[in-house]
Amino acid sequence: MAKKKVQKTNAMRYLDRCKVDYEVHTYEHKESDPVDGIHVCQMLGQDPKNVFKTLVTQANTKEFVVFMLPVAEELDLKKCAKVAGVKHVEMIHVKDINKITGYIRGGCSPLGMKKQFRTFIDETAFQQEHIYFSGGKIGTQIEMDPNDLMKVIPIQAADLTVTK
Template identity: 70%
Template sequence: MKKITKTNAMRLLDTKKLDYQVHTYEHNGNEAVDGVHVAEILGQDENCVFKTLVTQANTKEYIVFMLPVAKELDLKKCAKAAGVKSVDMIHVKDLLSITGYIRGGCSPLGMKKTYRTFIDESCLQQEHIFFSGGKIGLQIEMKTTDFLNHYPVNHAELTK
């Protein structure tokens, strides 16, 4: 079995002594894999596999949103949840410098800085959630309650 190099997200979970499972999947180099396809590869319901999207508010604050891979972010609902006038997606070219992660490998945990993070309220219907482990080809599975209880994450309706 191939040894998995710990990512910032995994190290953060380890310091908090939280249980998690790492799942790997085949991919083509640094090419992002569609989240729905990742759910299929892992044999998981696409409603429990979450993608991490980074936005910038009209206040210039960066805000992170997590939602099921098959859903689309509703920017108006996101702005309302965050208490700002508006949010827009950041450019993919800026993702690495803002978060320390690349597209397809952006974890909500272990970013360069701690940003306000919101997760779609549909997570409350899932016993476990999956999210990027910090690099393409790596997903972390956690009990939803552990994730919500140990990280400053708000839940709100975020999707269209």
């Protein structure tokens, strides 16, 4: 049986240019489906600690800063500000995601944004052999070694989540 051809996104084209290994996973997404990471985990049959969401914030300096963390976790804005070396960061408005990144809510990838922003990833990513994150559109996820991700974009590992 022939494998369904996946339409390349900016994130995939970026990885292709970098000549790094990755795998694409797709899932059906209906208009009525929730746009959240737990739903993505269920669709892919993956543990939430392996699937990462990409969140975009703005610092008090007006700089945009990107954070990647497991989908079931909550971003600790104070920790994020500290690792970014700023006074504070706040989430950008959903309506601004496309204008800033070129992506939409639920399809925001750390790769292939309009501009490469400083990016931080939760340190738990390195406890996984592979992580999943948005491939640049809803219904598409990229699976890759987090160490390879660090080779293709400047990314720093840190403790980013709310302690439970």
